[in-house]
Amino acid sequence: MSQGLGKLSQLRRLSLTALRLPGHLRMLLSSFPQPLEVLELPYLSLTPADLSYLSCSPHASSLQQLDLSENRLDELALPSVRRLLSQASSCLMQLSLSGCGLTDGLLAAMLPSLSCCRGLKSLGLALNPLSLAGLLDLVRTVVRMPSLRQLLYPNPLEDYQPGLPPMPSSAQLLDWPLDELVEVHEATSLQLDRVVMESGRSDLLLTCDLLNYNKDLVDRYFSWK
Template structure:
């Protein structure tokens, strides 16, 4: 006897029902809840538009994760679903079975379809959609009857057909539809198109903003008022915002930083190559309203006064991650770095100081504070030129850190010739000496040693990355 297959039986029942579309529509009022997902999937892929339309206003779940079925946006099937929503919105009283509150067009929801199509006994209630209630609690505006979630990655010169159609549909139903996204990513798109999109989206739903574009500072200033309306943003990433000639730097920086005053949930701030920041860091830090979890300022010019303001900022005292890679610190006071590390020692988990031009005296100054970073998990100093003596001191100061599991260090200064050329044989000898130091300290530990940054593979790429491993079973 063959094994009974509930998934196969559900699909057979759904296929049988869809052979007569009129019958399928008429029976939706009485269709068992566990049959809705398999029938919807088959109707979706079979382009049964009228059935899809009818199923929407009988949908027995809070969320309809349509994006999980859309490998490529299809206007026909999307339009059928939206037509069903129009019928739903036109009714004064919601149908008895319908619990639909969220249409999710993001590439998520595969678990929903596989679980509910494969095993109805595992639960089919609207409680599966609990995160929706959490999302809604964050918005300050009156709730719309229905929310439409999308992924927004703006990277073309013109809006694609799918997004253009959806935005037009939402625009005509502004009173009853909210277009929401949690993560906004802008790569390349004309400012007028960005404005068009953002004028349609519920900005207070956005929790994460990525701007990975070669914007100049004035463009960022133009975008800033939209950012200020994203009151629930938790993570902000800015990449390659450059300062053009003859720009009014102070005015544009003020236009941007003043909007940070409205971001009461900002926890993570990442800025790569922010050429406008030199001499203006204090202005930005004063506009932060909440303590940060992560701060990253990389490949940027900062002044010693900028770093002074950073070490004095009250909103970095709870940092878990600090990344200043590519910020030249060579001529900065060693005491300044010491104060900065002391400020974050109680909570810091990740510290990256790659390619900072750190000198032996600066590293030695932060060692006492570094030894108190009891939560530190990851520490990287790649691309700096440090002596073997200071590296030994560093390994001894960090030996007692209980959470430290990832350590990336530069090849010692003595690994290079006077012309700056790496000497592999000498590096092998120094690695053996580092192993002896680890053995002397007596803690199982792996450190990674790298040479100068690779000029062919990227600014933060290093070669000759080699592990130095000490364990209790390491041969003597």
């Protein structure tokens, strides 16, 4: 496959969804004669070694869109993810890290690198096990990112019904019922909206609606307002 991909000299966009090829990213991407601008790698079971390669590859500084959803990003992967964000900071416009197992601590360690992506317009972080405190820290960071127009955020752990495992997977977060009390979700929305309002960011859309989220509709949404 890598030899065939290497012959596509004009290729700038690559989507490799659910191929489950841990440890093979270098083999797949090193054959490209030109750096990629769009790279979608969801459900690929990427390893820390894969992410280390990507963060140091020629592609890193050219990426405009990056999707690493449903790849576990743990403490071993964190340094490479931070380096990747730093390398892509001048050009990255769309980033999806949904379902990556990001806890409050992991996300907090990632936020400084994320905030350097000054051109980022769309950020997807759904189905990550964040508490309300972690979610508020996230929103306080993104309101200071001037180009960001849309944040897909996860429902905080406090919004779920009792019994959710301490470290739930993205599948568990997707299937576990949310609290039936409307007041719980309204309280979360009010706190997030207050942070946005106090920052003066009327051009920033926050949503937890995973089913209707579309990262490509950001500019169109605000043109209607």
